[in-house]
Amino acid sequence: MKCIAIGLVVAALAAAGLAFAADEGGARVAVPRIEIARPGKCVAPTPVMRRDHMKMLLHQRDLTVHEGLRDPRFSLKGCVNCHASEATGSVLGKGGFCSSCHAYASVKIDCFECHSPMRQERVATRP
Amino acid sequence: MSTDRRRFLGWGVAVAAGAALAPGLRLIELAQARSPEEAASALQRWGLLVDITKCADCEACVTACREENGWTGHGRPATDPQWIRKVSLRDKRTGFAQTLPMMCQHCEHPPCVDVCPTGASFRRADGIVLVDKHICIGCRYCVMACPYGARSFVSEEVTGQKADVPRGIGVVEACTFCVQRVDRGDIPACVEACNRDGGKAMVFGDLEDASSEIRRRLAAGPSTQVRPDLALNTGVRYQGL
Amino acid sequence: MAVVHYREIEGRSRGYLALLGALGAFILAGLAAAWYMEHNGHYVTGMTNRIVWGAPHVFAVFLIVSASGVLNVASVASVFGRSLYKPLARLSGLLAVALLAGGLAVLVLDLGRADRLIVAMTHYNFKSIFAWNIFLYTGFFAVVAVYLWTMFERRMNEYSARAGLAAFLWRLILTTGTGSIFGFLVAREPYDSALLAPMFIVMSFSFGLAIFVLVLMAACRGTGRALGEVVLLRLRNLLAVFVAAVMYFVAVYHLTNFYIARQHDVVRFFLVDGGVYTALFWLGQVLVGGAIPLVLLLAPAARRSRGALALAAACVVAGGLAQVYVLIIGGEAYPLMMFPDKIVSSTFFDGVVASYAPSLPEIALGAGGVALALALTAVALKVLPFLPRSLADGDVDAGAA
Numbered sequence: 126m127k128c129i130a131i132g133l134v135v136a137a138l139a140a141a142g143l144a145f146a147a148d149e150g151g152a153r154v155a156v157p158r159i160e161i162a163r164p165g166k167c168v169a170p171t172p173v174m175r176r177d178h179m180k181m182l183l184h185q186r187d188l189t190v191h192e193g194l195r196d197p198r199f200s201l202k203g204c205v206n207c208h209a210s211e212a213t214g215s216v217l218g219k220g221g222f223c224s225s226c227h228a229y230a231s232v233k234i235d236c237f238e239c240h241s242p243m244r245q246e247r248v249a250t251r252p
Numbered sequence: 253m254s255t256d257r258r259r260f261l262g263w264g265v266a267v268a269a270g271a272a273l274a275p276g277l278r279l280i281e282l283a284q285a286r287s288p289e290e291a292a293s294a295l296q297r298w299g300l301l302v303d304i305t306k307c308a309d310c311e312a313c314v315t316a317c318r319e320e321n322g323w324t325g326h327g328r329p330a331t332d333p334q335w336i337r338k339v340s341l342r343d344k345r346t347g348f349a350q351t352l353p354m355m356c357q358h359c360e361h362p363p364c365v366d367v368c369p370t371g372a373s374f375r376r377a378d379g380i381v382l383v384d385k386h387i388c389i390g391c392r393y394c395v396m397a398c399p400y401g402a403r404s405f406v407s408e409e410v411t412g413q414k415a416d417v418p419r420g421i422g423v424v425e426a427c428t429f430c431v432q433r434v435d436r437g438d439i440p441a442c443v444e445a446c447n448r449d450g451g452k453a454m455v456f457g458d459l460e461d462a463s464s465e466i467r468r469r470l471a472a473g474p475s476t477q478v479r480p481d482l483a484l485n486t487g488v489r490y491q492g493l
Numbered sequence: 494m495a496v497v498h499y500r501e502i503e504g505r506s507r508g509y510l511a512l513l514g515a516l517g518a519f520i521l522a523g524l525a526a527a528w529y530m531e532h533n534g535h536y537v538t539g540m541t542n543r544i545v546w547g548a549p550h551v552f553a554v555f556l557i558v559s560a561s562g563v564l565n566v567a568s569v570a571s572v573f574g575r576s577l578y579k580p581l582a583r584l585s586g587l588l589a590v591a592l593l594a595g596g597l598a599v600l601v602l603d604l605g606r607a608d609r610l611i612v613a614m615t616h617y618n619f620k621s622i623f624a625w626n627i628f629l630y631t632g633f634f635a636v637v638a639v640y641l642w643t644m645f646e647r648r649m650n651e652y653s654a655r656a657g658l659a660a661f662l663w664r665l666i667l668t669t670g671t672g673s674i675f676g677f678l679v680a681r682e683p684y685d686s687a688l689l690a691p692m693f694i695v696m697s698f699s700f701g702l703a704i705f706v707l708v709l710m711a712a713c714r715g716t717g718r719a720l721g722e723v724v725l726l727r728l729r730n731l732l733a734v735f736v737a738a739v740m741y742f743v744a745v746y747h748l749t750n751f752y753i754a755r756q757h758d759v760v761r762f763f764l765v766d767g768g769v770y771t772a773l774f775w776l777g778q779v780l781v782g783g784a785i786p787l788v789l790l791l792a793p794a795a796r797r798s799r800g801a802l803a804l805a806a807a808c809v810v811a812g813g814l815a816q817v818y819v820l821i822i823g824g825e826a827y828p829l830m831m832f833p834d835k836i837v838s839s840t841f842f843d844g845v846v847a848s849y850a851p852s853l854p855e856i857a858l859g860a861g862g863v864a865l866a867l868a869l870t871a872v873a874l875k876v877l878p879f880l881p882r883s884l885a886d887g888d889v890d891a892g893a894a
Contacts, residue, residue: 190384193292193376193435202415239385239420241413330541334841341835354831354839363679369627371618389613390605392545393623399680401829401841404542405605407535421534422605478831482679 157229160220163207168198182236201240209244217242286435297379298429298487299459300443301466301475304352305492308451311338313353316445320430322414323404333404335427336442350493353442353454355427356381356402357478358487364394364403373424379459379487380429388423395424399479402426429456429487459487497580498882502716504875509715516868523861526854527602535605538855543847544825548818549603552859555700555817556596556866557630557671558693561664562701564589564637571640571657576890577727580881581709582657586641587870587879588705589664590634595866597630599858622673629667636663645877668694675824682759683824688749692742696813699735703809706732708870710803712880721886722797729802733790736809740783743816755833762827763819767846770823773815782812822849 167174169181181199188194197203208222209215216223217237227234286292317336318324325332336355342348358381364373365381372388375381383394383403395403403426410419416432419425430440438444443454457466475489502509530538540547567582567589569575601607614631617624640660643653672693678684706728713720747764750756763774789795789805826847831837837844874880881888 186386187384190382190386191374191376193286193378193431194290195288195435197288205415239410239413239418239423241415241418243415245415326536328536329840330543330842331536333542337839337841337843339831339837339839339843341832341837344834344836354841354843365618366620367623367677368618369621369623370613370616372616387609387612387616388606389609390607391623392605393621393674395542395545396825397678397680399829400831401543401843405535405545407540407605409534422531424605 157226159222159225160210161222162209162211166207201236202245205240205242206244209242214244215242286437288435292376292378292380292435294377295460297459298358298434299379299457299466300358300429300440300488301455301469301491302352302488303453303455303469303491304350306451306453307350307352308453309351310450312445312448312450313442313454314338316441317355317427317430320414320433320441321417321428322412322419323425326408328408331407333406333425335404335425352490352493354400354402354478355442355488356398356429357400357484358427358429360485360487362484363397363399363482367393367397369393376431380431380434381426382428382431383424383426385418385420385423385425390422390424392424398426399482399484497888499580499583499878499880500882501876501878502712502874502880504871506715509871509875513868513871516864516871519864520861520868522857523599523602523859523864526857526861527607530603530854530858531607537852539850539852540855541847541849543842544822544849546821546825547849548851548855549599549858549862551814551818551821552862553596553599553603554671554821555814556592556599556862558668558697558817559700559704559813560589560592560596561633561668561671562697562699563592563705564660564664565698565701566705567640568657568661571654572661574654577724580884580889581705581724582653583641583644583879584709584712584874585705586637586644586660587873588701588708588866589637590641591866591869591873592701592704593630593633594869595862595864598865599862602858622670622677626667626670626674629663629670633663633667636660664697665694668697675820680829681824681827682756682830683763683820683827686746688742688746692739692746695735695738695742696816699732699739699809700813702728702732702735703806703813706806707803707810708867710799710806712874713884716880718880719883719885719888721884721889723886723889724884725799725802726796729790729796729805732802732806732809733787736783736786736790739816740779743778758830759827762846763823767823767826770819770826773819774823777815778812778819780812781808782816786812825849 169177174181182201185196185199186201189200205216210218210220210222212220215221217234218224221242223234223237223242286296314336321335323333323335325334336353338351339354341350341352358375358379360375360379362373362375362381365375368374368388369391370387370389372384372386373381373394374384390405392405395405403424405424406419406421409421413419417428430438430442433440439456443456446452446454455466455469457464459467459470461467469491470489473491475491476493477484477486477489478493538547564585566578567585570578570582601610604610604613613627617627619625636656637660640653640656643649643656669690672690675684676686676689709728710720712718747760750760763770765771767774786805786808789801789808795801826849828837828844828846831843
């Protein structure tokens with residue numbers, strides 16, 4: 126008897142949840158607001174970057190530090206220069222590209238303990 | 253011979269010629285700076301020669317390193333990092349005085365690399381000894397192990413880092429031969445400053461390149477390592493010690 | 494042969510709860526110190542770029558060395574077949590695990606990037622004795638856990654000799670590794686010696702046994718268990734032998750340096766003009782850690798006194814801490830000899846004896862590690878039957894000692 130009662134309650138809650146979801150018409154969760162300063166020029170398509178940018182960073186940092194490979198396409202400085210907010214010149218803080226999504230996802234970024242998050246104004250002829 | 257065999261032989265000769273010439277082509281490339289997409293290679297070994305007789309009583313090298321790499325410090329000399337320092341020597345018996353710059357000696361057999369538990373302290377193929385600050389856990393064993401006291405532990409939060417020189421709290425760091433400059437064909441900041449403002453005592457170059465100035469200067473007169481008894485084969489050599 | 498009955502301690506007295514409370518307070522202080530150091534950076538401590546390993550490492554190394562040595566009692570029972578020590582084997586194994594846990598906690602919490610512990614456990618440079626030590630320490634937990642299991646589980650008792658042998662060999666390698674952390678450093682005159690590894694082994698015997706004696710006497714006194722003279726006499730003699738052995742190694746170390754002209758300054762530094770290090774050496778290491786315990790353990794008048802044994806053990810612990818302090822911090826304070834025959838000076842404190850004063854966060858962290866080890870022991874004694882019900886003379890196997 127008790128089992129049937131618990132089962133009914135659970136089913137009712139699930140149905141209610143679904144109903145609510147259907148009400149909001151598809152957007153079931155809040156999404157972060159990310160400003161992209163210079164759109165359309167990233168090194169890989171957006172879905173790939175969203176999914177794999179952490180793997181790319183981990184892989185590239187070993188190549189750069191240990192082998193001295195400094196492909197300009199994958200330099201962190203290049204990412205920052207492109208993505209830094211127009212207003213603050215940084216990828217952190219208010220409107221910062223990296224921090225807006227990371228704050229939303231609640232994933233601490235370690236990179237900028239050491240790396241500068243600021244755009245470098247100097248035009249690089251050679252990286 | 254059939255046309256197939258002829259073609260095969262032709263290709264074979266071409267491949268063999270290419271393989272024979274390729275190392276030569278590579279060497280010519282390296283005489284100019286390495287391109288950013290190329291890995292550091294053991295065909296080069298970076299070295300530094302300091303002529304102490306020309307070392308003036310200035311700190312141009314230290315100031316330049318500070319400026320280039322961003323380790324300005326907090327006015328706490330015991331805990332502030334120092335990538336390069338001027339060391340004053342006075343002979344105990346004769347009283348003869350000298351100064352010289354002391355920095356990471358970029359040894360061929362670095363004790364700091366041997367002792368690092370995670371492998372963060374490593375020697376790049378072209379001889380530059382570096383700290384991979386991504387995997388350094390801050391145990392400071394390498395600081396204990398260095399015979400030259402070259403390494404510093406960052407014990408305060410770092411802000412305003414230079415974009416080319418990432419530095420952060422809790423890891424160990426040392427002179428990198430300005431690897432960010434070397435990798436784009438430039439020379440370390442200390443050498444540039446010494447040649448510009450100091451006593452013109454320092455020469456930086458490729459020890460594997462027989463035609464480089466550093467090789468010619470090393471061949472022209474006596475030079476020495478600091479702590480030669482340890483047989484570390486340092487990349488930094490001193491003349492006039 | 495007497496059958497040994499083990500039992501958990503009651504653990505409900507006010508004294509026991511007060512003990513746990515006090516230890517808990519020290520542990521909290523240690524955690525607070527670790528947070529303070531990590532949050533502000535190590536510049537708030539006394540550690541500098543010349544003295545990178547300070548008071549926390551003194552405590553940590555002392556605890557780790559003692560952890561390996563405290564297993565000696567169990568080894569003597571299982572490996573060397575002395576059944577007099579068998580009832581003590583479980584406590585010995587427990588203390589080994591607890592002391593190591595305390596020491597490692599201090600070491601890990603002091604790291605510049607303690608959040609990268611996973612990195613330390615997944616990236617290994619096998620040329621580094623430090624990396625080997627990480628393996629040896631974590632493996633030690635496993636080996637001793639299995640060893641304890643063979644002692645607790647009746648069906649596994651027949652394997653305890655083999656498990657004991659494995660644990661014995663493991664800890665010899667572990668302590669050799671700990672000593673080699675310093676012995677392999679070519680850069681520093683006070684280290685760079687093959688003698689340090691065997692010296693650490695003998696130090697582990699001495700410090701470990703002293704801690705074992707203190708914990709055993711306290712536990713039996715606190716729970717009203719009988720502790721007979723037969724057991725105490727054996728432990729007394731053993732401790733005296735180990736203390737003497739440590740003194741021997743220290744003497745050989747300094748005598749050898751005395752014969753090497755290049756090392757004369759090292760000997761002079763430690764024995765004559767090293768300031769606080771010389772004081773700690775003679776008063777702490779030699780007098781309190783060596784001469785006084787030997788008198789308390791061997792003098793006929795003191796031989797029958799339990800107080801003398803406890804005092805001797807406490808002196809060995811204090812002297813041991815002094816010894817590790819002199820070794821680690823004295824060794825770092827001694828200047829790097831880059832330019833022999835020259836007077837050296839620089840902005841980076843070259844050529845001078847580095848100054849160091851332990852700061853409160855460092856001491857709190859180290860003390861927290863000690864408290865953690867003792868707290869783990871106290872709790873474990875209540876949870877599982879580590880202590881024999883009685884160690885009175887009639888209940889132990891006096892004949893087969």
